[in-house]
Amino acid sequence: MPKVEPRTLPGFMELLPSEQILFNQIKDTIEETYKMYGFLPLDTPVIELSEVLLAKAGGETEKQMYRFNRGDTDLSLRFDLTVPLSKYVAKNYGNLSFPFRRYQIGKVYRGERAQKGRFREFYQCDIDIIGDGELDLINDAELPSVIYTIFTKLGFSDFTIKINNRKILNGLFQSLGQKENSVEILRIIDKIDKIGKENVVEELRKINIDDSVINKIIDFIEIKGTNSEKIEKLKSLGIENETFNKGIEELEFVANNMSLFGVPEENYMIDLTIARGLDYYTGTVYETFLNDYRELGSICSGGRYENLAEYYTDKKLPGVGISIGLTRLFYKLNELNLIKTNKKSISDILIIPMTEDLSTAIRIATKLRNQGIKTEIYLNNKKLKAKFKYADKLEIPYVIVIGEDEIQNNVVKLKDMKTGEEKEIPMDDLDNIKLFLK
Amino acid sequence: MPKVEPRTLPGFMELLPSEQILFNQIKDTIEETYKMYGFLPLDTPVIELSEVLLAKAGGETEKQMYRFNRGDTDLSLRFDLTVPLSKYVAKNYGNLSFPFRRYQIGKVYRGERAQKGRFREFYQCDIDIIGDGELDLINDAELPSVIYTIFTKLGFSDFTIKINNRKILNGLFQSLGQKENSVEILRIIDKIDKIGKENVVEELRKINIDDSVINKIIDFIEIKGTNSEKIEKLKSLGIENETFNKGIEELEFVANNMSLFGVPEENYMIDLTIARGLDYYTGTVYETFLNDYRELGSICSGGRYENLAEYYTDKKLPGVGISIGLTRLFYKLNELNLIKTNKKSISDILIIPMTEDLSTAIRIATKLRNQGIKTEIYLNNKKLKAKFKYADKLEIPYVIVIGEDEIQNNVVKLKDMKTGEEKEIPMDDLDNIKLFLK
Numbered sequence: 001m002p003k004v005e006p007r008t009l010p011g012f013m014e015l016l017p018s019e020q021i022l023f024n025q026i027k028d029t030i031e032e033t034y035k036m037y038g039f040l041p042l043d044t045p046v047i048e049l050s051e052v053l054l055a056k057a058g059g060e061t062e063k064q065m066y067r068f069n070r071g072d073t074d075l076s077l078r079f080d081l082t083v084p085l086s087k088y089v090a091k092n093y094g095n096l097s098f099p100f101r102r103y104q105i106g107k108v109y110r111g112e113r114a115q116k117g118r119f120r121e122f123y124q125c126d127i128d129i130i131g132d133g134e135l136d137l138i139n140d141a142e143l144p145s146v147i148y149t150i151f152t153k154l155g156f157s158d159f160t161i162k163i164n165n166r167k168i169l170n171g172l173f174q175s176l177g178q179k180e181n182s183v184e185i186l187r188i189i190d191k192i193d194k195i196g197k198e199n200v201v202e203e204l205r206k207i208n209i210d211d212s213v214i215n216k217i218i219d220f221i222e223i224k225g226t227n228s229e230k231i232e233k234l235k236s237l238g239i240e241n242e243t244f245n246k247g248i249e250e251l252e253f254v255a256n257n258m259s260l261f262g263v264p265e266e267n268y269m270i271d272l273t274i275a276r277g278l279d280y281y282t283g284t285v286y287e288t289f290l291n292d293y294r295e296l297g298s299i300c301s302g303g304r305y306e307n308l309a310e311y312y313t314d315k316k317l318p319g320v321g322i323s324i325g326l327t328r329l330f331y332k333l334n335e336l337n338l339i340k341t342n343k344k345s346i347s348d349i350l351i352i353p354m355t356e357d358l359s360t361a362i363r364i365a366t367k368l369r370n371q372g373i374k375t376e377i378y379l380n381n382k383k384l385k386a387k388f389k390y391a392d393k394l395e396i397p398y399v400i401v402i403g404e405d406e407i408q409n410n411v412v413k414l415k416d417m418k419t420g421e422e423k424e425i426p427m428d429d430l431d432n433i434k435l436f437l438k
Numbered sequence: 439m440p441k442v443e444p445r446t447l448p449g450f451m452e453l454l455p456s457e458q459i460l461f462n463q464i465k466d467t468i469e470e471t472y473k474m475y476g477f478l479p480l481d482t483p484v485i486e487l488s489e490v491l492l493a494k495a496g497g498e499t500e501k502q503m504y505r506f507n508r509g510d511t512d513l514s515l516r517f518d519l520t521v522p523l524s525k526y527v528a529k530n531y532g533n534l535s536f537p538f539r540r541y542q543i544g545k546v547y548r549g550e551r552a553q554k555g556r557f558r559e560f561y562q563c564d565i566d567i568i569g570d571g572e573l574d575l576i577n578d579a580e581l582p583s584v585i586y587t588i589f590t591k592l593g594f595s596d597f598t599i600k601i602n603n604r605k606i607l608n609g610l611f612q613s614l615g616q617k618e619n620s621v622e623i624l625r626i627i628d629k630i631d632k633i634g635k636e637n638v639v640e641e642l643r644k645i646n647i648d649d650s651v652i653n654k655i656i657d658f659i660e661i662k663g664t665n666s667e668k669i670e671k672l673k674s675l676g677i678e679n680e681t682f683n684k685g686i687e688e689l690e691f692v693a694n695n696m697s698l699f700g701v702p703e704e705n706y707m708i709d710l711t712i713a714r715g716l717d718y719y720t721g722t723v724y725e726t727f728l729n730d731y732r733e734l735g736s737i738c739s740g741g742r743y744e745n746l747a748e749y750y751t752d753k754k755l756p757g758v759g760i761s762i763g764l765t766r767l768f769y770k771l772n773e774l775n776l777i778k779t780n781k782k783s784i785s786d787i788l789i790i791p792m793t794e795d796l797s798t799a800i801r802i803a804t805k806l807r808n809q810g811i812k813t814e815i816y817l818n819n820k821k822l823k824a825k826f827k828y829a830d831k832l833e834i835p836y837v838i839v840i841g842e843d844e845i846q847n848n849v850v851k852l853k854d855m856k857t858g859e860e861k862e863i864p865m866d867d868l869d870n871i872k873l874f875l876k
Contacts, residue, residue, distance in 0.1 A: 008529065046559065311441065379577050
């Protein structure tokens with residue numbers, strides 16, 4: 001028979017089982033934490049009407065969409081989880097309780113140019129809190145504590161949640177008469193780490209910004225110090241702009257309350273250059289960095305928006321949210337060998353029966369499973385060596401061998417596959433198997 | 439601003455949060471059970487090359503595929519999880535340990551005619567055990583115990599796992615010289631419950647089957663009795679066909695071993711009319727029915743196949759698997775009000791702070807979360823009544839109120855939202871919060 005080559009599309013992650021176990025552990029940690037803070041689960045379709053997804057999209061996003069017709073219907077695959085959330089809240093407004101706290105973990109699709117570490121299908125792990133008409137600013141201070149909990153649980157300690165407030169940037173540009181140029185200016189100052197201050201000044205001159213304005217911009221982005229020092233310096237700039245001052249007030253409130261929510265001082269920082277896109281966010285913005293691996297970029301980002309679903313409804317629905325791009329994060333952590341988990345197998349114990357009669361093996365497996373121990377019985381007729389090799393390759397930590405002698409003596413042999421240590425355990429003691437496992 | 443109507447496509451399930459919680463509880467039970475038996479996780483792309491998915495498909499499946507071009511590439515959304523598994527095993531053969539036991543829970547796509555209870559996007563929850571060259575028959579007896587565990591955990595007891603062996607049907611038709619007509623004959627005898635024996639005979643005559651053959655077919659499908667009586671009657675039919683007799687032998691072995699694997703006699707049954715499609719399965723086949731709700735059809739089906747990946751590789755890869763069509767199952771159970779779960783909320787406790795200073799509320803929330811209690815703080819400035827209404831609507835079982843008095847006296851007020859009962863708990867006792875919850 002002629003064969004078809006079993007290919008997977010480029011840009012689509014497909015893992016080997018041992019990697020998939022690690023991936024799922026990270027995904028489960030994120031989901032468990034979201035639930036621990038009382039976020040409700042949501043699952044929306046991967047396919048939506050193009051009209052619905054495009055209500056707001058445009059530009060690059062639209063070009064990257066997987067869009068196709070089926071019959072007369074113009075369909076697209078979702079490119080994020082925020083637009084489906086907007087649709088969902090507008091559609092189900094009357095059936096939801098506000099503030100509506102939801103999490104969603106799911107695949108999204110963007111037909112980006114394929115390159116290493118870029119994915120066309122990837123998981124986003126989002127939480128959002130949506131208010132009906134209004135949403136208290138204190139919510140902006142709670143989300144970083146969720147980020148902090150997740151990355152701490154994943155074994156990281158040296159990471160920084162950077163926060164800023166878009167009103168500060170918007171107010172600054174307004175006060176400098178640069179509202180029209182703000183997109184361009186942000187793009188340039190965003191490069192300061194890479195190209196240095198002189199080149200930033202040069203580029204700002206090229207787009208015809210006055211030197212007096214440039215000086216004020218540079219003064220602004222060069223503000224340094226502790227979080228409270230930054231706030232004080234912002235206040236002392238003497239910029240008389242309502243939006244700007246509102247931004248300072250909000251940023252100060254959020255920064256102060258983050259520590260109340262349990263984020264240690266060393267894990268967050270005001271960074272006045274963070275903007276996160278241009279249209280969407282209207283207040284607090286977040287980015288998160290692993291300090292030793294800045295090249296990963298932000299591993300968890302988000303912010304406050306004024307109006308979630310304005311393209312679908314007249315209801316005003318302000319919200320705040322964060323998102324983890326899990327597929328890319330996993331790819332990078334795996335590449336850098338930074339994934340800290342304790343277990344690469346699913347099964348805790350492999351039972352190897354040496355007799356034709358499997359009843360003892362099955363009885364013991366049931367007993368172990370009832371204690372929450374993931375247990376597999378090796379069911380195929382192979383040599384003992386092959387059976388142990390199987391446990392070895394799957395990195396199953398324990399093997400129980402049950403032969404004629406063991407059944408006769410009412411014991412089992414438990415082998416620790418890591419240390420090689422073997423001990424005999426009376427069958428009755430298997431009711432407390434956890435006492436024998438590390 | 440002109441609004442876009444926030445619509446969801448017909449045939450795509452999108453649940454309200456309280457329903458989504460139930461859905462996820464069922465999904466989690468299935469996944470936890472699969473893991474408890476040591477199946478490895480797998481996650482393959484939703485989009486594949488059409489060429490890969492179509493290596494084997496054809497007929498109805500091909501017409502139902504979501505297929506589209508992007509650039510020059512002919513893409514399709516997966517319509518099941520078996521074809522992606524075949525591709526995966528062929529592609530990664532050298533990196534897998536056999537028997538390869540994997541589970542996959544994911545969405546698949548079929549552009550069926552939209553009608554009530556039919557979905558175009560739906561979850562399949564699959565397990566398969568794949569052997570390299572061969573796979574012992576005992577594996578066929580283990581899978582029903584996984585089905586049994588899942589449906590028992592979901593609160594069902596009156597269900598029947600029906601088993602058969604395709605070799606028996608194939609052998610019977612061979613011995614009757616009806617190999618060519620087997621598809622048509624199976625289609626007709628499948629209707630016996632609905633149309634009765636006389637009409638089956640009539641329809642078989644219409645396709646020109648001899649009365650002597652019809653009699654033998656009727657004798658066969660009318661075999662009744664206990665499982666062992668059925669086996670005895672099959673043996674006594676005196677059909678001298680190797681395939682037929684091999685089928686009886688396998689069926690007897692699997693049925694006998696199912697009870698060894700812990701499936702009670704009352705939960706399984708040999709049913710000689712079960713065929714499960716025509717090309718794919720080659721040995722054991724399974725279907726599962728809720729006895730009081732036969733109209734749901736089979737809620738978990740599968741079987742043994744000779745060669746998983748023959749369209750991609752020369753390696754012989756026999757396997758056995760089962761699949762639960764979760765979306766349709768959930769829809770039906772929900773419609774019939776048959777979902778037995780204990781909890782419709784995510785949060786276990788809602789903390790309502792009555793003071794402007796949130797530090798006590800946050801400290802307590804952290805303490806509860808560290809004990810695994812899902813805890814939400816009501817963070818918005820509303821009247822107490824609105825806060826309680828929120829807990830009520832989300833069916834959060836407990837509320838903790840923290841006001842000035844409580845902080846002064848170092849206690850909290852815990853309210854059981856179901857009974858209305860309130861008690862004061864010393865803050866120190868919150869280290870053992872579980873003692874106070876039902």
